[in-house]
């Protein structure tokens with residue numbers, strides 16, 4: 001039987017407000033999440049026992065055993081499968097690579113076995129519910145509340161400076177845990193009003209992440225210098241995104257960033 005293919009797009013937090021902390025230590029979030037055109041590719045097929053092979057340009061260091069979220073997702077679905085993960089996204093990068101991979105495995109298994117995933121996606125990771133939706137959404141709670149919304153497509157450049165960032169370390173370095181939630185966003189679907197609103201929003205994890213990895217500050221400056229309308233970090237970092245007026249401006253900015261920083265991961269893409 002031919003493997004079922006599933007795409008695992010990069011998750012981008014256009015905003016990430018930390019609004020409180022639960023007694024168990026998890027933080028309450030209010031985040032506008034979108035998905036990029038770039039991502040990992042999963043090939044999943046039924047098998048007698050679980051196996052995982054990781055290939056692709058970003059495979060180095062990604063676990064090929066039960067530590068991988070893909071493996072955990074298949075176990076949660078409840079059937080052994082053979083998985084090939086073609087890794088294009090940097091890991092530990094604030095773009096939900098592992099979570100999006102896990103969600104793609106669940107989607108592929110839903111197709112293969114003809115039944116919906118009946119487990120709790122949140123138990124796999126706080127980002128897995130929104131990645132299972134794979135559509136623009138307001139994410140709240142600790143990640144379990146996901147409200148789909150329509151969002152004008154945005155031309156963007158994603159930049160990762162090649163440093164892995166630990167999500168718990170960034171949350172730990174956060175100074176204020178009780179910050180205001182997002183305000184209501186414009187409903188007119190216009191790119192200019194969405195951009196103006198986004199500029200007034202925040203990623204509360206950006207200052208602590210810059211404290212942990214100062215190169216993130218240099219990425220944001222480089223995106224500003226390439227003419228981004230808005231430059232901000234995604235998730236707990238270190239990947240940052242720049243929003244550009246159109247696709248050709250994003251492509252030109254990406255070329256400039258690659259020339260100046262050949263060791264950085266730089267991709268022009270569309271966020272939807």
Ligand SMILES: C[C@@](CO)(OP(=O)(O)O)[C@H](O)COP(=O)(O)OP(=O)(O)OC[C@H]1O[C@@H](n2ccc(N)nc2=O)[C@H](O)[C@@H]1O
Pocket residue numbers: 013016025026027028029031093094095096097099124125126127128141142143167168171234235236237
């Ligand atoms: C910060 C976010 C924003 O979208 O993205 P990433 O930076 O991971 O991409 C996510 O909330 C991360 O989701 P995910 O990476 O799935 O988190 P988990 O594995 O569940 O948790 C990793 C650790 O992050 C912290 N954590 C995570 C989510 C949350 N709402 N509060 C937390 O305090 C906890 O220290 C937890 O032990």
Ligand SMILES: Nc1ncnc2c1ncn2[C@@H]1O[C@H](COP(=O)(O)OP(=O)(O)O)[C@@H](O)[C@H]1O
Pocket residue numbers: 061062063067068069070090091092093094095096097098099101102165167235236237
């Ligand atoms: N499928 C996967 N892809 C990448 N990393 C994974 C995967 N499964 C487990 N991991 C582990 O999870 C950690 C966090 O990776 P990732 O999900 O990409 O980061 P983030 O939570 O910042 O978006 C990595 O350090 C890696 O060891």
